[in-house]
Amino acid sequence: MKRTVVFNWKMNPANLKEAEKIFNSYVKSSAGDDFIVAPPFVFIKPLFDLIKQHHYKNVRIASQDVSFEEDGLLTGEISAKMLKSLGVSHVIVGHSERRYKLGESNEQVAKKMEVCQKNKLTPILCVGERERVGLDEAKEFVIGQLKNNLSGFAGNSLVVAYEPVWSIGGGKSANPDRANQVVLAIKQLLAKKKGFKSEVLYGGSVDCDNLDDFVKYSSVDGFLVGSAGLDSEKIKEIFKKI
Numbered sequence: 610m611k612r613t614v615v616f617n618w619k620m621n622p623a624n625l626k627e628a629e630k631i632f633n634s635y636v637k638s639s640a641g642d643d644f645i646v647a648p649p650f651v652f653i654k655p656l657f658d659l660i661k662q663h664h665y666k667n668v669r670i671a672s673q674d675v676s677f678e679e680d681g682l683l684t685g686e687i688s689a690k691m692l693k694s695l696g697v698s699h700v701i702v703g704h705s706e707r708r709y710k711l712g713e714s715n716e717q718v719a720k721k722m723e724v725c726q727k728n729k730l731t732p733i734l735c736v737g738e739r740e741r742v743g744l745d746e747a748k749e750f751v752i753g754q755l756k757n758n759l760s761g762f763a764g765n766s767l768v769v770a771y772e773p774v775w776s777i778g779g780g781k782s783a784n785p786d787r788a789n790q791v792v793l794a795i796k797q798l799l800a801k802k803k804g805f806k807s808e809v810l811y812g813g814s815v816d817c818d819n820l821d822d823f824v825k826y827s828s829v830d831g832f833l834v835g836s837a838g839l840d841s842e843k844i845k846e847i848f849k850k851i
């Protein structure tokens with residue numbers, strides 16, 4: 610079974626030449642399989658130019674964020690309409706780095722979900738507990754976050770990425786069985802919300818070395834990959850294993 614894979618570049622790489630190099634390694638390693646890449650805003654248009662030039666059909670572009678306002682006077686913000694006009698299909702919403710390093714609130718996240726819905730962009734909503742806590746506590750936290758962030762969402766397509774915050778960027782992925790239990794709890798909640806298609810991904814130090822352990826669980830629909838997605842050797846392995 611081929612899973613969804615989203616590569617989150619965060620604030621990388623430093624220039625367009627590098628961005629094109631990484632992107633080309635995805636195209637090569639994917640051998641036509643679908644993937645989603647979330648580059649920094651400034652690389653979105655040049656990557657679309659490459660996609661059009663080469664008629665790539667298996668690539669979709671996500672943005673790493675969107676403004677919670679539809680338009681108006683907000684220096685530095687990027688609106689959903691702007692993203693839509695470029696051809697962006699997905700938006701990462703509520704990534705923990707935005708929530709905890711940049712102070713994004715649950716209310717802002719919920720508004721961003723609504724903005725995505727109005728503009729027919731599929732949100733990739735990131736949720737996850739901050740500290741290593743017991744399984745029940747982790748589930749409770751994540752379900753609470755989801756209920757809050759989805760309170761005004763009535764879109765027809767949603768991706769949720771379960772990313773325990775402590776596992777991000779540090780090489781310490783969550784225990785796969787435990788992650789699967791949280792994924793199942795998320796799916797149980799989403800099943801009650803009718804009328805939209807959803808997928809649940811795992812993210813947090815996903816790498817070619819631990820991917821097999823997660824792939825065993827059929828409920829995990831795919832992966833949100835950060836650091837490993839910037840390394841061309843790892844990229845090859847990741848595409849082989851998903």
Ligand code: PGA
Pocket residue numbers: 617772776777778779780812813814815833834835836837
């Ligand atoms: P990581 O990042 O794979 O480097 O842990 C994942 C993410 O932040 O989405």
